[in-house]
Amino acid sequence: MNSILLTVLTISSHWKKKPIQLVLIILCLSIASALWSGVATINKQAKLSYDKAASIYEISQIPILISSEKNFFSDDIFSKFRKLGILVSPVISGTFKGNYGEYEISGLDPISKNSNYFDSRANLSELLDFISPPYTVFANSLTAVSANQEGLFSKIAINENLADNEIVMDIGIAQEILNQKGLISRLELYSPENDLDYAFINENKLTLVNSNSSSDFNQLTRSFHLNLTAFGFLAFFVGIFIFYSAINLGIEQKRKLIGSLSVMGVSKISLNIAIIIELIIIGIISSLLGTILGYYLATFLLPDVNSTLKGLFGVPAIDGIALPISLWLANSSIVIVGVLLASSNYLFKINKLNILSNVHYVSLVSQNRSNATLLLVIGINFLAVGIILFIFSNNLIFSFLLMTSVLLGFTLLLPYMLMKILDAFSFFSQSIGAKWFWSETKSQTQLLYIALMAIMLAFSINIGVSGMVNSFRMTFTSWLDKRLAAEIYLKIPNQKFGPEIVEFINLHSETILPIYGTNLKIKDHPASIFAFKPHDTYRKNWPLLECLDDCWADIESNMGWLINEQFALKLGLKVGDNLTVNLPTGLYDKKISGIYSDYGNPKIQIMIPLNRFILNFPKLKPRTYAVRIEEKEVDKFIDLVGKKFPFDSSWITDQKTVKSSSLKIFEKTFTITNSLSLLTLIISGLAIFSTIISISEIRRSQLAPAWAMGFSTKILIFQEFSRSIMLAIIAIIFAIPLGVIISYILTKYINVTAFGWELPNAIYPKDWMKLTIMSVSIITISLAIPLIRNSSSSAKDYLRVFNSE
């Protein structure tokens, strides 16, 4: 045991001489694990966020208002709503730990809970017992036994419909028991959602959760969650490359030391155990650092994730980020397993090698060459799987698998392709010097190719993601131009003033168009129905993807309907097909006259003329209106209306403001995607940086003969630098077509399956240039630092190489 400890100490003492390399290895491992754990944390937060909303909704089954930020909020908001005429009822729920058990407490106000409560006149006595002494609480018979022992409740009424450990009581008592005086968890909404004052909801930082939200959450679980998971995996793949590179180079550097120990009689088993122990220690340190870094990464990205969830899907955010022990443990295990897997290949090789032999390095190289062929075969297999998925992919998981196999497949081809290209250069070179240069490049490649693969992977992901984001931005911007064709938009802050406002605006503008609709189910899918007043605003601008001739005439004469793209893709419908929909006034069978793009809407939608809508939903009143007015009159008009109806907050906005806030939400949606892909790129730069540092000694032994033959140190360093840059650029050139394919998969497969809409896939060479310059800069800096450091190598260093080799 002592000998193993001694061996560990001896092996570790190597780092005393090379502290920077130890730091770099730990840095690489911790950043790789930070990427993974950061994404995992965000993922978990997002899931908590929509699970919270969905689970609360499931309990109440009626629309509820919850805090966008916290678990509890002041019950003052309850009376504020009631004073506005909105029927809400407060509920507080939470867990109470008693001496005899843990209870799920629900506190409610039976008087506001249901306006018909008092209809059950016979229950008045029970009601009064509930809200005043003896403050009856309800529990099932099992819970009642332990609740009785707590001695807290003077009267427990049995209700077997309640779950085990659930106790229902008056809100005042529940607030006291849960130690949340004056606070509530949610407001149940009994007024029509249309009566809600959204400015008021936002001011009070609340979120409405209803049956649609609940189905939206399911949609989210599938799309947003998978989107993040996919990025987690991409980060993990890049991480594995970095792991592999860092660990193997770390062991490689100790080759001589291991040889010496072996000569001194340390058994191979002891050596292996010692190396593994050292690796595990490095793994634990890195994973702890990685978890902390990941936490900060998540904290940095979470506001954007939250605002995306809130802006796009209306899901409330969650307080703070948790750093549970399970995450530390999971991260440590992933890193340690990763470290051991990454090193197993090398350990195996070291065991087989004759430590005393001088040719071991060459044999590692030749092994690498055969590895390149092996990787080629694996890569081709991945691509074959990719082709099958390409043909059959029809859901999000398959689409992500397709992207993964294409990414890995192409990346694994890189070493072989590089070898072949360098062979060709070497073949066509005439001079000895040139042949030597290419041959050196090859041997350098063999040491660098893992880092090069990481660069290729990261670069292609960046090209793909920026392609998708740009396609989307372009489409979205032109779509917004069409969709927001009116000059002014207003949302009536208080429905009571609706008629007065509309009357006033009618007097002062060309046209006022209501924008409203309602939710319903179409063929068992949550859907919305949108009313429009036939007008040139729609005829000229509506973003139709496809339509029949005279489709507007069709629609306005109630012969046909418009549906959104999501609807068409989900149910496989096309223009001209017939669609049957059940509306309050009966079953309608209409022709689909057109399909319009409807980005950002998770639901399927149909559009019908206003008069038909009113016929079916006479009680609904529009809140939002589009106002057409001459461009130059806009400011004057807003001023006039603002003075006439002096409501606070921006209930009336011009087109520019609406567009820019829509674009802002859009940009936020992709902040996380952009940040992660850029981080991946930076990390791949770090990988090549650490690789160059680690291999410099090996390279020095390669360069020593050249130096002995008369090449100056400067020339050698310059050549070394040019070779690395050249290899990186080749990797980047390979990455461009891969990036284009990734972008295609993202826009044509992942978007369709995740969000229900297709994007035109455009190519953005300008972006590639920008990214290339950025990547080459990152790589140049990564290469320059260690090479500059090496440029101080003096004749003495090279001579030492001969001496020790």
Add this chain to the structure above:
Amino acid sequence: MNRFLFIIILFFLGLTHELHAKSFTNLNQPKNSFSSVDQNVKLEFPKDHGFHPSFRTEWWYVTANLKNEEGEPLGVQWTLFRSSLGNTGILNGWETSQIWMGHAAVTTKNSHFFSEKFARGGVGQAGAQASPFKAWIDDWNFSGDWDNAQLNADGDKFSYSLKLSSDRPLVLNGTNGISEKSYSGAKSFYYSQPFFKIAGVITINGVSHKVDGMAWADREWTSQLLDQDQTGWNWLGLHFYDGSKLMVFEVKSKSGRPFFSGTRIYRDGKYKSLQPQNFILQPKVPSQTKRDKIHLDWKIEIPSENLNITIKPINRKSYMDTFIPYWEGPVSFTGTHSGVGFLEVTLTE
């Protein structure tokens, strides 16, 4: 006296809530005795426009007789009741024992719409404050001061927003605002503003009508309104076209001897209390309503004033099918004098 509180009291008395300390907290350490109406107390304004939590119950009650642009009669009711489950002294938070109830109604010749609301006190959903005066439940409000006030309420099919104004002083019913309710001493604090002019908009089934007319506001609070054997009442508040007013009520009793009282108010704002011997209030034929045989046609005589009038409802179907049902609606009268007013009839015989 007015009205309806009786019914609430019946309910809440019937369920006498012995408030006792609950085992979990000291939320309620009740003083179980409510304040009683003290003959020596003088009413103070605006303080007494606010609420009196130590009394078992009280109400803010506005009725109005209006006409629309076509001259058709309409009636409006706005009522806020407070009832306490126990005099705990706790006014804020969910622990308070105050329960509030609101009723609003609009009556025309052919239709009658009403709405009802409940709320717990202490959390701001409903309440009343003296200065600036405001009585509210949810978004229904009676606010301003007692010279100029606003009144609004709504239901499924109606809403109203009305302005009230008056240049006459308040009327203190009974003796200095202490109104007897029984022969054995049940009484309440009771004052009125019968001189409100009222105007505004009433919307019925989405159609708005400009209206104006006369309104009557009552304030009353007590801890013991009725005797054990008293079962209900009939109340009338009348606006005479000559500018004078009359309030009379009858408290019914199981023992068969009803209690009568009233106030005669003159156009200059002066008034006098009416004793049972000063007037005759008697029903004509009973009318058939949904549930009960009740009296909707009445005769009043005040011999000393040579006053003899016959009262009939504007809409016989002004039935308030609320949690505790009753009949309340606009009436008109003819005879030696003519005018309009409001009638309330409890259904418990």
